Amino acid sequence: MKASWLKLVFAVGFISLLLSCGGRGDSPVIPRGVGGADQPREITLSEALAELDALSTPAGVDESLFSELKSAFASQLGTRNAEGRTGKLVSTPPGGESNRVTDMSIIDHGDGTCTLTWSYRNTGDYNQDGIVNIQDITPLAVHFNEAADAENEWIDGNGDGAINIQDITPLAANFFNECAGYTIESSDNPDSGFTVEATVPRSEASGSGRLHFEHALSLAGGLWIRVVPMDSGGAPGIPGSPQKLDEFTFDVTWTDETTLVDEDQLDLLLDADTENHIYTFDAQGVDAAGLDLSVDRVLVIHGIALERIVDAYQEGDNLIVEGENAPLTDAISDGTIAWDYGVSYTADKIPAMIIDGKRVTADESGVIDFEFPWDDYTYTIHVELNDTSASFKFTVKKDLGPGLGAELVMEGSIQRFRIKDLIELEGRQLQQFDQTMEKVVGEGTVSLVAAATGRDPISLVDLPAPLLEVPFLVGPVPVVLTIEARFVVDVLVPADGSSRISVTFNYDSDLGFSCDGVNVENTGSLGSYNYEEGVTETGASSAVGISFGVAFPRVELSIFWGRVVPYAHIQNVIWGTWDPAAPCQTADYEMRGVAGLNLDLFLISATPSVEFFKQTEKLLRAGD
Ligand SMILES: [Ca+2]
Numbered sequence: 001m002k003a004s005w006l007k008l009v010f011a012v013g014f015i016s017l018l019l020s021c022g023g024r025g026d027s028p029v030i031p032r033g034v035g036g037a038d039q040p041r042e043i044t045l046s047e048a049l050a051e052l053d054a055l056s057t058p059a060g061v062d063e064s065l066f067s068e069l070k071s072a073f074a075s076q077l078g079t080r081n082a083e084g085r086t087g088k089l090v091s092t093p094p095g096g097e098s099n100r101v102t103d104m105s106i107i108d109h110g111d112g113t114c115t116l117t118w119s120y121r122n123t124g125d126y127n128q129d130g131i132v133n134i135q136d137i138t139p140l141a142v143h144f145n146e147a148a149d150a151e152n153e154w155i156d157g158n159g160d161g162a163i164n165i166q167d168i169t170p171l172a173a174n175f176f177n178e179c180a181g182y183t184i185e186s187s188d189n190p191d192s193g194f195t196v197e198a199t200v201p202r203s204e205a206s207g208s209g210r211l212h213f214e215h216a217l218s219l220a221g222g223l224w225i226r227v228v229p230m231d232s233g234g235a236p237g238i239p240g241s242p243q244k245l246d247e248f249t250f251d252v253t254w255t256d257e258t259t260l261v262d263e264d265q266l267d268l269l270l271d272a273d274t275e276n277h278i279y280t281f282d283a284q285g286v287d288a289a290g291l292d293l294s295v296d297r298v299l300v301i302h303g304i305a306l307e308r309i310v311d312a313y314q315e316g317d318n319l320i321v322e323g324e325n326a327p328l329t330d331a332i333s334d335g336t337i338a339w340d341y342g343v344s345y346t347a348d349k350i351p352a353m354i355i356d357g358k359r360v361t362a363d364e365s366g367v368i369d370f371e372f373p374w375d376d377y378t379y380t381i382h383v384e385l386n387d388t389s390a391s392f393k394f395t396v397k398k399d400l401g402p403g404l405g406a407e408l409v410m411e412g413s414i415q416r417f418r419i420k421d422l423i424e425l426e427g428r429q430l431q432q433f434d435q436t437m438e439k440v441v442g443e444g445t446v447s448l449v450a451a452a453t454g455r456d457p458i459s460l461v462d463l464p465a466p467l468l469e470v471p472f473l474v475g476p477v478p479v480v481l482t483i484e485a486r487f488v489v490d491v492l493v494p495a496d497g498s499s500r501i502s503v504t505f506n507y508d509s510d511l512g513f514s515c516d517g518v519n520v521e522n523t524g525s526l527g528s529y530n531y532e533e534g535v536t537e538t539g540a541s542s543a544v545g546i547s548f549g550v551a552f553p554r555v556e557l558s559i560f561w562g563r564v565v566p567y568a569h570i571q572n573v574i575w576g577t578w579d580p581a582a583p584c585q586t587a588d589y590e591m592r593g594v595a596g597l598n599l600d601l602f603l604i605s606a607t608p609s610v611e612f613f614k615q616t617e618k619l620l621r622a623g624d
Pocket residue numbers: 124125126127128129130131132133135136
């Protein structure tokens with residue numbers, strides 16, 4: 001039995017308001033001798049060992065411990081040197097995965113400039129002075145036997161969570177790695193190489209914990225950006241993971257009947273009641289600006305509204321304008337609206353999550369916790385925002401008395417992804433509407449425990465929808481993404497029955513479509529995916545039917561008043577049956593990517609849908 005999707009809705013979304021950068025920065029000059037310039041660039045093993053031998057025990061450190069660390073260090077340096085078959089250790093820029101910058105963030109200021117932030121990575125440089133050398137044994141000794149935390153984690157060179165003798169190995173292995181700074185590099189196409197945009201010396205870094213960089217520069221939208229460590233000779237180390245800058249295109253012709261209240265004129269708008277389509281303007285100001293807000297005009301208010309004016313009248317000093325939804329094709333005859341936007345998960349970009357009509361905010365560390373009752377159900381929501389990913393745990397519980405009831409748990413995470421849209425209008429008609437959600441990478445476990453629900457199915461209908469929203473502007477056009485997880489549960493378990501069932505899944509997919517206003521073509525692909533069956537236990541004296549799953553992530557796209565993509569999601573459903581008469585037990589799993597369109601905004605009444613991919617797996621056939 002496979003039940004239909006019911007209306008249990010959980011949701012999450014994200015807020016940021018970013019505009020594109022413009023213009024490339026000046027060509028950089030790689031400075032020579034920044035950072036570790038005062039350090040020798042090469043050293044013989046005997047010089048290094050002599051320096052180590054002469055190093056005095058740091059204050060507060062046990063003499064015998066320090067000497068033990070020194071001898072371990074000396075021994076590993078000797079081994080490394082022998083393997084290298086050279087008498088000299090020569091400085092090189094940081095290489096290897098452990099030195100790759102993976103936490104770069106781009107803050108777009110909307111004025112053509114961006115600020116890049118990232119953390120210093122030079123494994124073994126425990127005193128963070130730019131070079132891995134003898135001196136780095138001192139902080140290791142001072143923090144010896146501490147658990148790694150924000151104040152010392154870079155001294156945990158092997159990353160096992162503790163600072164101890166094991167951390168001598170990465171120190172010796174990376175000996176004389178030198179990071180004099182980073183280059184910021186850009187590319188139109190990461191496969192064809194990068195160009196240096198700027199050079200940032202290590203001395204620009206600050207912070208009480210791991211050193212942190214913040215560097216502002218001009219960068220054009222749509223470019224791929226990465227940072228690369230370099231030594232004082234300018235030689236590059238391992239490149240950081242590249243990220244794409246958001247890009248927005250708004251190039252349109254307004255129709256003659258349209259009045260645009262642009263960004264600079266928003267102070268003329270005294271009140272906007274978008275729900276009731278009533279807008280209050282400063283009458284004199286509107287006159288002075290020469291804005292025609294008469295009946296039958298199409299009104300576009302920057303970032304706020306798209307209306308056909310049905311009434312306009314003066315009340316004191318105010319001009320009251322009433323409108324109704326107008327199609328975008330009434331306001332724009334021709335042109336292109338497009339964006340390539342990266343969704344990231346940071347507390348400052350997500351001021352609120354809307355749950356059951358209430359605004360719930362993340363704390364400073366990006367954690368959202370919320371619990372609320374609804375009908376017979378109790379919901380708990382836990383969300384952690386980690387910039388490049390967000391993790392979620394949703395629990396829905398229905399209590400039917402001692403030992404009876406049902407609990408649905410969804411735990412998972414989603415990686416940062418990009419959403420690209422292209423809207424082309426010509427002669428007041430939609431020519432093209434393409435959307436791609438690129439690199440939708442997620443994983444999750446959904447589990448359900450149901451005991452004795454009897455004839456009272458866990459039918460989770462019309463539940464409140466916790467939503468995180470991601471609004472951004474493309475020219476004057478407000479776009480809102482909502483990202484949510486939507487559950488479906490349909491359970492019928494008799495009074496003496498119980499069922500436990502779970503599945504773990506992960507995927508790495510592109511969800512894309514291309515619509516010419518009539519037909520929709522699938523341009524998405526499943527990519528890699530995996531599922532793993534967890535528990536499937538069902539038993540009862542009469543038949544059991546159970547179906548549950550989650551659509552995650554489920555992304556909705558709105559433009560002005562129109563939900564043009566009501567859903568684009570990956571759904572994971574598991575369903576099972578138990579028939580004691582046979583007896584026969586079955587369990588099936590399906591992963592499916594789908595999207596639906598609603599083109600009201602373009603005066604098209606069709607609601608086409610598209611299936612990106614579908615995979616069905618038989619988990620269990622027992623008792624046949
Ligand atoms: Ca150092």
